[in-house]
Amino acid sequence: MSRRTLKLGAVLLGVGGPGQHRTWLDPEIPADASVDIDWYLARAEEAEAAKFDLVFIVDSQFITENSPNHYLSRLEPLTLLSALAVHTRHIGLVGTATTSYNEPFNLARRLYSLDHISGGRAGWNVVTSGDAGTAGNYSRDEHYDYATRYGRALEHVRVAQGLWDSYEADAFPRDRATEVFLDPAKQHALNHKGEHFSVVGPLNLERSPQGQPVIFQAGDSEEGRDLGASIAEVIFTHAQTLEQAKAFRTELRERAAAKGRDPEHVLILPGIRLVIADTDEEARAKEDALLGGRSFDRALKELGRPFGWHDFTQYELDAPFPDVASLGERSFRTQAEGITKLAKDNGFTLRQLVEHLSESARSPFVGSPTTVADTIQHWFEEGGFDGINVTVNAPSEFARFTDQVLPILRERGVVRSEYESTTLRGNLGLPIPENRHTAARRPQPEPALVP
Amino acid sequence: MSRRTLKLGAVLLGVGGPGQHRTWLDPEIPADASVDIDWYLARAEEAEAAKFDLVFIVDSQFITENSPNHYLSRLEPLTLLSALAVHTRHIGLVGTATTSYNEPFNLARRLYSLDHISGGRAGWNVVTSGDAGTAGNYSRDEHYDYATRYGRALEHVRVAQGLWDSYEADAFPRDRATEVFLDPAKQHALNHKGEHFSVVGPLNLERSPQGQPVIFQAGDSEEGRDLGASIAEVIFTHAQTLEQAKAFRTELRERAAAKGRDPEHVLILPGIRLVIADTDEEARAKEDALLGGRSFDRALKELGRPFGWHDFTQYELDAPFPDVASLGERSFRTQAEGITKLAKDNGFTLRQLVEHLSESARSPFVGSPTTVADTIQHWFEEGGFDGINVTVNAPSEFARFTDQVLPILRERGVVRSEYESTTLRGNLGLPIPENRHTAARRPQPEPALVP
Helix, strand or coil, X not given: CCCCCCEEEEEECCCCCCCHHHXXXXXXXXXXXXXXXXXXXXXXXXXXXXXXXXXXXXXXXXXXXXXXXXXXXXXXXXXXXXXXXXXXCCCEEEEEEECCCCCHHHHHHHHHHHHHHCCCCEEEEEECCCCXXXXXXXXXCCCCCHHHHHHHHXXXXXXXXXXXXXXXXXXXXXXXXXXXXXXXXXXXXXXXXXXXXXECCCCCCCCCCCCCCEEEEECCCHHHHHHHHXXXXXXXXXXXXXXXXXXXXXXXXXXXXXXXXXXXXXXXXXXXXXXXXXXXXXXXXXXHHHHHCCCHHHHHHHCCHHHCCXXXXXXXXXCECCCCHHHHCCCCHHHHHHHHHHHHHHCCEHHHHHHHHHHCCCCCEEECHHHHHHHHHHHHHCCCCCEEEEEECCHHHHHHHHHHHHHHHHHCCCCCCCCCCCCHHHHHCCCCCCCHHHHHHCCCCCCCCCC | CCCCCCEEEXXXXXXXXXXXXXXXXCCCCCCCHHHCHHHHHHHHHHHHHCCCCEEEECCCCCCCCCCCHHHCCCCCHHHHHHHHHCCCCCCEEEXXXXXXXXXXXXXXXXXXXXXXXXXXXXXXXXXXXXXXXXXXXXXXXXXXXXXHHHHHHHHHHHHHHHHHCCECCCCCCCECCCCECCCHHHECCCCEECCCCEECCCCCCCCCCCCCCEEEEECCCHHHHHHHHHHCCEEEEECCCHHHXXXXXXXXXXXXXXXCCCHHHCEEEEEECEEECCCHHHHHHHHHHHHHCCCHHHHHHHCCHHHCCCCHHHCCCXXXXXXXXXHHCCCCHHHHHHHHHHHHHHCXXXXXXXXXXXXXXXXXXXXXXXXXXXXHHHHHHCCCXXXXXXXXXXXXXXXXXXXXXXXXXHHCCCCCCCCCCCCHHHHHCCCCCCCHHHHHHCCCCCCCCCC
């Protein structure tokens, strides 16, 4: 087997990091890029030309006045990805879809339709809805609590995977001579009855070229890590230092192994923020300018999101950080608790906390093309990650990575020169899961004779 | 205003009519056409070249062993249409989506995303799920009863339309000079609380080029006609005679007018089955062969669908038709009742009923290109319909219509020579609905002075 290469994900119109609310001011990006299909098509074609494994679309179903600008009006991910599918040939198409407010039958069907339309390039970023207000868009008085959200997520994925196995690979002979369209013995109802869902099936879609869409997941909480170890084939995360990255990857691989999975089939891809310039000094100056562009008031408002959009402007800036971590219970609990602990451990005031968070947003991947290539290769070879996700906003910034950094890594054999496959599984080096019903029919091997 | 032309819809991989289960045997059609995106792309491009108003995708979410072959494995309509959107420029994209088992927020968002991706060409065929077994795929013990299904449908559409008005046309100044992205006064929550749904909003998508996707609907029952008169801008139906067609169109226009709507904005498009050959005799022989191709056993099984997939093989074929119309209550009630009444009025046995239904499937649109063009023009000018839906299966059969019949109608000014618009509303001659919030803000006209 050839050496595994670094996997590459492109987060189209990514948000996060300092200055995210100012992205639309960049004259290189259409101000309405989030609803501009031509913008997405052009970026997907560029990412494919650079042999990226996948494009990735984030999502949410609830907006407030403090939502990042591009969230206020944007295309639904799977609808968007289907349009990208017919203008690309190799790149994976990964969409975010919530398990909190979708029916498994509908979502499994849409993801599998995308998998067929793309010839086996679909991926599903499995999320639970973190904004409590989302409930109001779905005829519910109250958002699901944390445990329910994660329970639904696990069961939802299992149901979807069961539905994707509705037909064995050879279920449709479609033999015109004998006039046999379907072999009914290879069509399987699911008959799932669980705590959150009951789904009879079968799904009305045959087996796709990669068998099952690839499962992506992120989530740092105990529940999130447990879910990732159970179901995820690719895990998104963040990494501030190589040590943190290695520790996270080691832990997730061990957790997956403890669940009987092969850790080689769990890829860790942190989102990394690239700041590339001709020289290291210029790159550092560029990051300073980016960090300086973020207003304190904006940062203070955005701090509220993990706490259920709590309004922190009501507090005295120079008093100790208020203990409102419990407000994260129905929102982004782990993040809220982490921020609160950070403030408490350091004795931060509210102002100091906001300033510290802004400052610690500095990226380890800042420098000249060679410096950035060196850092990425070092982290990869040291076991910090199996691949990276980079945000694609301004095309010229993306081109710095594809045209200046990737050729160095390609020369060194760290990234691919050509796609290995036309499916997402094939390019990621992930196995095609055997259909469960085909597996059940396979004769069991004889027990080995003890000599 | 120029004379209104005949509207043209293309039902891609349509089913219905005799021989539907044998479609896949046609060597001109890939046996797996229902999952072949290239097949759909080619047909959509042909329909657009022929200046059709729209392509139309049927759907269901529940299959049994008796489902038509292409239903056993097919692409989800909106996912499919998004792929077609980026390979076409003018043709409308109409997808079937059920109000019974979708959340209004999710469906409104997907339809509006398609509307944006296509530049204003989305249409929604509003249906309620007729197959009672569908409930089992959505964690429900029992299917919704008839009244609930239609109540949900009406409310679902109203919620979706409310969500589509979340942003007024000028809600996003996106002015880089002043750094104003959104005008919050032009963003509107919905705050809907109804019998079936409660949805806060706003939807996270700005106004589309045609303002709102076009609403399509079909349904012959009292509830179906009432729903159509309330919400539909295009109504699909069937028509066996010109008199029936005129009566249906007149009734629906009157019903719409009684609800305060302009009947000119309610278009009636029956699905018509074309059988075209070089001469009238050859066309009649072609239809005979088609009708003969349907087996009695198959027809007997398919008879069960409106009765909730009731098994009619258990009855004596030469005994009077059994009175099991009540089985349609949670399925296709009107159709089940109509069939039962037909059998009773004529004193049919089960065998006679099946044979009668097969025979009465004969089309009024059979003949040479000139004969078919004459018939279509006659029905159109007599007020039988505003347009027609034709099924597109074998490309050579579709070409007979586009290359032999349409040029005659175009020469006579019955159909368009060029698209009038890039939006579906524009081509159908339907108005762009004013955003309700913009309308509410508009100053009311002064009361007229009585002289």
